[in-house]
Each structure stands twice: as structure tokens, then as C-alpha cells.
Amino acid sequence: MDIPVLVVAGFLGAGKTTLLNHLLRTASGLRVGVIVNDFGKVNIDALTVAAQVDSMVSLGNGCLCCAVDPEDLDAMLDRLAHPDGPVDVIVIEASGLAEPPAMVKMLLASANPHIRYAGLVEVVDAAEFTETRRTHPRLDLHLRQADLVLLNKADRAGPGVLELVRELAEGTPVVPTEYGRVDPALLFDPVDRPDPVERQLSFEDLVEHEEHLHAGYASIEFGHDEPLHPLRFARFLTERPAGLYRMKGFAWFAGTDGALGVQTVGSSVWVTPVADAGRRTDLVLIGAELDAAAITAELTAAVVTADDTVDPLDLLSITRYQSSVD
């Protein structure tokens, strides 16, 4: 039997990894293989996808839609999908700046005889949608190109967002979700959806994507073995550099045993405890027209020096971003 391959796309920070983790936790009985594609050399997504994944391969450093060699994708699919393969379904998480049709085309061009394209899910950030759409009108098209739209962060959706997304999606089903909590059956066993291949390869979709969401975006990596001063890093979080849209990774603070997970999307910040966290900082920062030197200098200045005193209460400036939901 062919192994269905589902593509999960969506703008930076919309909730793709969160959805993936939810699927891995709840798709009981299904062995899920995951291909993670991230924008940036440090593949934070690969590190944050739940450990119960049956098989995971990661296509780092570049957008799946144009920087990844189709042969690399094929090699990944071959590892996961063969008749006695380790998985029943494969989910590809595209980078937050990928062009969905280009990814689907690449998948359809795969030489692997054991896979079947199972559709495109577009995750939308309900909290940021109105703002992101203003800078990226192209996202309207992505809604129409998808087979299913998950309007995630429904807990933070402004008034009228669901109605607007439904109108723009022009018939693509739109399902509101919180933390990606959707019935896996909706994704892996579509009943009332048109054939995804037919739907995907409309004329509009086949036109080469000379416009890329990622044009103008850059990513910066910051890594350090010494701990950070909580107050100085907290200041970095509140006075984020111009153009920074997304930050994710791990930050290790003075006086703690291991790093915390830190994420920002637009103006939102999340801090999460991490099991078996290392004692170092690794962050990926993504945005438009970022001043890499200035950002690196600012983050380096947050590293604790020999002259620093750190009060245990200083950590509250970071843990205040911790929420009870993972």
C-alpha cells in the first residue's frame, strides 16, 4: 500500500511544529514519519519535535521550495517509505517561508513508487493574520491552494478573523484550532476533500513562483556556551530589533541547570521548560532586513561576565513568559 505524504505549510510561527507534535501524540496506532525543513543552519524544529516520532529526517538550512535539492528529498523519502518501511504516514513540515505549490510539485516529481501525495495543510496564525497579510498579500493565495486550512491560535483570534479567512480561502475548508489540536483522522483519512493532486495543480499553482515569501528574509544563528543574564536577555525580548519576526531555540540562564525553550512570533513570547536541556544557548532569528552584526552584539552583551551579579529573582523576568500549555 502506498504511504500517504502530507505537506504541512504555514507562515513563520503559525504552529506547524505544535501541530506535528499533537499528531505524534494522538495518531495512536499510526507510525508517523516526519521530514522537517527549517530556515537556518541550527534546525530547532528537528530538536523540538516530540521524541516519540517513529522516524525523523531533517532537511535543514534553506527553504524546501527552492534551496533543497529534489534528490535530497527523494533520499529522505526512500529512507522512510519502502514496503517494509518504518512508517505508515509521512508528514513534511515545510519551513515557514516556503511556497506550498513548489513543495507539492517536488513531491509529485519524486521517483519513489511507494508514496502517495495526501494533501496540503496550511496552518494560519489567527493572532497575527491581519498584520502578516498586510505585508504578505501572497498568503491569501496560499489559503486557496491548500486542501485544508487550520486557523490556529483560535484562543487569540481577533474579531472577524475566522470569517475573513473563510472568505479568502474560497471553499477550502477552514477549521479553527488551539495548539494544533485537530483530529488526526481529518488529516490522514480525508473523506470529503477533492483529490489533492487535481486541486493542487491548477494553472495558478503551476506558474513558477518568481515571488517568494522568503525574498528579503534572512536568518541569523546565535550560539554560546556561557549562560545569559536574565535581565539583559529580557530586555532583548521586550525591545526586539527592527524587522525581527521569529525567534526560536534554547536559552541558558545564569543560576539554572539547563536551557529553557524560547520562542517569539511577532510580539508574542513563549518560554517553556525543556527536558534534558543542555547548558548552552542556541537561537535562530528570522526577519526582514535584520542587522546581523548589531543583533549578535546585543545577544553577546546579554552573556554573563565575571563582573555580573545575578539575583535568583532576576529569572522571573524570563519565566513570566511561561504558560501552562506546552
Ligand SMILES: Nc1nc2c(ncn2[C@@H]2O[C@H](COP(=O)(O)OP(=O)(O)OP(=O)(O)O)[C@@H](O)[C@H]2O)c(=O)[nH]1
Ligand atoms: N496562544 C497560542 N499559542 C500557540 C498556539 N499554537 C502554537 N502556539 C505557540 O506559537 C509558537 C510557535 O509555534 P510553532 O509550532 O513552533 O510554529 P511553527 O509554525 O512551527 O514555526 P516556524 O517553524 O518557525 O515557522 C510556539 O511558542 C507555540 O507554543 C495556539 O493555538 N495558541
